Amino acid sequence: MTAFPTDATTNQAVIAPRKKGRRPNSAGLAVWRAIRGNGKAMAGAILLLIFLIAAIFPNLFTPVTKPNDRAYALSLPPSPDHLLGTTSFGQDIWSQLVWGTRETLIVAVVAGALASILSVFIGVAAAYLGGAADNVLSLLIDVFLVIPAFPLIIVIAAYANGGNLWVIIGVLVVTGWSYGARQLRAQALSLRRRDFLESARVRGENWLYVVVFEMLPTMISLIAANFLGAALYAVLTAAGLQFIGLGSPSSVSWGTMLHWAQSAEALQTGQQWWIIAPGLCIALLGAAFALLNYAFDEISNPALRPVRRNRRNRDGQ
């Protein structure tokens, strides 16, 4: 795909995507190859894997099963028994950290996936339908892009009385889809006039088949990149919400840990680990998503560029 010459004839350009569209598996293979061949992406994948294991089997890392119980002496310094010490409420910081992985990852994956599904749906619909529908949907995308999302999230969370994880996920999805939708609309638009889609239409396939089996496979790497971006946004925003006290105060998550650490003035009382550890985990998870995004960028960009170029060429003809 990378070897498109500038003056690629229309024929060449059409054959390649058709192959890709016919075999969706090859996209999955390309993703794996890109991750394996790229040091940064590999680092991201390994980080993510560690967090996944911690989220599914927290007891592999800590014997504690109820990390919020106030079971130990208060404000202990780090020691072999308590790797990161204890909080000023008498909870083990290391076990809170391990157990907190689960909720943070759930928010990331669920909110990220729902937001990217929404952006695929709206972005592709806008490009595919065109005309007035496209105008309305594009306007909607633009509106959600410029509305300051975080204050809106704060207002909604305040009225919903904070707490509920699903409310937080809901607002993250509503505010997080627009950027991806704009990118996907642009790419779907560039695909719309391509011959392999025309031929599917001429064959008499219905639009659902065309979109799902012909268009989406060629966009898979951009969709994956969008998922990672949306997941990163969800992690950071949810952590921010929990930090300012708009999450559930009894939940086990990194943002909630930071909230309690800040209210207990952990920095001023010499319990830096209570602040450093959860923040570092958020940063590492975020870095894992960002590094993986590198890999998807590398396979989605060469595919993107020739498409645009050819479309412009044809318009000029």
Add this chain to the structure above:
Amino acid sequence: MRYVLRRLVLFVITLWIALTVNFFIPRLMPGNPAEAMMARFHGRVNPSALKALEVAFGINTQQPLVVQYFEYLGNTFTGHFGVSLTFFPQQVGTVIATALPWTLGLVGLTTVIAFVAGTLIGLVAGWRRGGALDSVLPPVFVITGALPFFWVGLLLVLLFSVVLNVLPNDGAFEVTLIPGWNPDFIGSVLSHAILPAVTILVISIGGWILTMRNNVVTILADDYIRMARAKGLSNSTIMYSYAARNAVLPNLAGFAMSLGFVVSGSILVEYTFNYPGIGYMLLQAVNNQDYPLMQAMFVMITVTVLIAILVCDFLTVLLDPRARTEG
């Protein structure tokens, strides 16, 4: 002209949607939180203010929703946000007026600094493509883009306030000083602003550098740059008058996109440093369930962001002939 018109339409529609959402959220929430708030404040707030709040939140009113809605829109546009419950009997407008200068000073100034510095660094990085600066920066900013802003602030507090004890980390100035134009007070304001400002700089400068770098790299391949070289123009002329001038335009448009990001970051930064700006007030309102203040803050932030975006759009049109003709 069509471009300006389109952006104006977007401005009006976005503002309208934000105001409408603001109107309906308290009315749609289960258990009517506004009513619970009223019950809490009964007896502590004078009856006429309560009456005004009832109108604002649609409690005990026989008016149809449509009438309430237009009354609300009218009140918002004339700046009648009602009284704040936290800072009773101050008007919400007064509370906002005391908070706004701090945010504009801190966030506004640091955003401009981040824009100028980031654009310059990005220009140099893109100009010397593959150079030392260019190979170090992108991975670094991929990581800093994934950092939680408030955590960056907390680390700075740990280093400069707790360990080194050289900079204050709480409030906007020393509370023992009397506000005024004297060196003590100004110095205190500046020293209190350093840590929050550096936090915002760290989180926002990366975006400018990366987009500017990418723009410069793209533009350097253009024919007119080759033409300029062929004419024998000096490197600095090409860099500043040819490459930079064209590369900075998309960056200006990108400013609009990133503003929401900076605003959300600054809310967390103000909270972390107890900096008495709009974001801090918003969270105060949330903690005290002071819904009138909270809603007015949201409107305020939205209007400010939208106006800044509009100004950027107009600047782009003014500076970029392509935006004028393409429409």
